[in-house]
Amino acid sequence: MAADGFELSAFLPYRLNRAAEFVALRFAAQYKARYQLTRPEWRTLAALGSTSRPMTATEVGAHSAMHKTKVSRAVAALEKRRWLTRREDAGDRRIEHLELTKTGIRAYGELTELAARYQAELDTLIGPAGMQALAVGLDAVERAIGRFELPPSA
Amino acid sequence: MAADGFELSAFLPYRLNRAAEFVALRFAAQYKARYQLTRPEWRTLAALGSTSRPMTATEVGAHSAMHKTKVSRAVAALEKRRWLTRREDAGDRRIEHLELTKTGIRAYGELTELAARYQAELDTLIGPAGMQALAVGLDAVERAIGRFELPPSA
DNA sequence: AATCGATAGTTACGATTGCAACTAATATGC
DNA sequence: GCATATTAGTTGCAATCGTAACTATCGATT
Numbered sequence: 001m002a003a004d005g006f007e008l009s010a011f012l013p014y015r016l017n018r019a020a021e022f023v024a025l026r027f028a029a030q031y032k033a034r035y036q037l038t039r040p041e042w043r044t045l046a047a048l049g050s051t052s053r054p055m056t057a058t059e060v061g062a063h064s065a066m067h068k069t070k071v072s073r074a075v076a077a078l079e080k081r082r083w084l085t086r087r088e089d090a091g092d093r094r095i096e097h098l099e100l101t102k103t104g105i106r107a108y109g110e111l112t113e114l115a116a117r118y119q120a121e122l123d124t125l126i127g128p129a130g131m132q133a134l135a136v137g138l139d140a141v142e143r144a145i146g147r148f149e150l151p152p153s154a
Numbered sequence: 155m156a157a158d159g160f161e162l163s164a165f166l167p168y169r170l171n172r173a174a175e176f177v178a179l180r181f182a183a184q185y186k187a188r189y190q191l192t193r194p195e196w197r198t199l200a201a202l203g204s205t206s207r208p209m210t211a212t213e214v215g216a217h218s219a220m221h222k223t224k225v226s227r228a229v230a231a232l233e234k235r236r237w238l239t240r241r242e243d244a245g246d247r248r249i250e251h252l253e254l255t256k257t258g259i260r261a262y263g264e265l266t267e268l269a270a271r272y273q274a275e276l277d278t279l280i281g282p283a284g285m286q287a288l289a290v291g292l293d294a295v296e297r298a299i300g301r302f303e304l305p306p307s308a
Numbered sequence: 309a310a311t312c313g314a315t316a317g318t319t320a321c322g323a324t325t326g327c328a329a330c331t332a333a334t335a336t337g338c
Numbered sequence: 339g340c341a342t343a344t345t346a347g348t349t350g351c352a353a354t355c356g357t358a359a360c361t362a363t364c365g366a367t368t
Contacts, residue, residue, distance in 0.1 A: 006266035008204035050162035130294020140284020
């Protein structure tokens, strides 16, 4: 109806979500088929694999915009697979430092190969100009996110 | 560990998802609180409200990247609220043309006011350069999506 | 016109999710 | 130093979701 001046096709949450959903689903199909990994599990693995130092569950959640219960369950699943270990903080016993095991690091390495191939495919599909613009735009969003107060259910 | 050259922070599915999640959650909190609308319901309402002609459930799904069962349930919920009506296609009785009722249109109008305000807030937070870059980048993604074969679970 | 395959949409059911409440530990105010 | 608030992480439970199977219809083949 577009009675007022609102244009859904220009509404950022709508556009971002649509793009994210399409792009993520195709990749999810790959790691799901080969590794029986769920999306929260992959994201947790990726967050931990991408830095060389351990992270807490809270950090993983902030890093990948996941609810803490999702993280909690993903961590439990990855631990059961022996892809990560928990280590209690010496000073603060509420905190657990999460670290990938050798097996977990190897899995992360294999997954990132898939990811790199997928990224190359996206580069081709989207083109250098589009990717460049996205990088700039997403950087701006990142900076804005930093100024958000996080919603209760992140 | 970043053993290989892979950089998660540059991986498009990861970046897009993170941005989309943050941006969408804050808006969802608003329409959820005021209208008790779920995300699929809002998206269905938005899809139908944004064009002046009726759409089928399949079109709604393609339009907003939702699984058909999600659309089916959202349609049922909106119908129960009397925000939309179904009309059977004359030539093909499998197809239902979905249309907003007067009440539905009014609700859409109110929601788009919220949306417009939120978009303005985002404009400020992200800045004109960032928004412009995002628009260009997301356009490129849209064109690429057009060349995707849609994944089975869209 | 009977059969086979494809498509639109729904639904049963198991899996996943998020909210709220919980445990356990730390930080803060008095 | 004790009560209270806050934070990290987990879990019970109800709601939501996606897969697969289903109904109903249409199109194509023969």
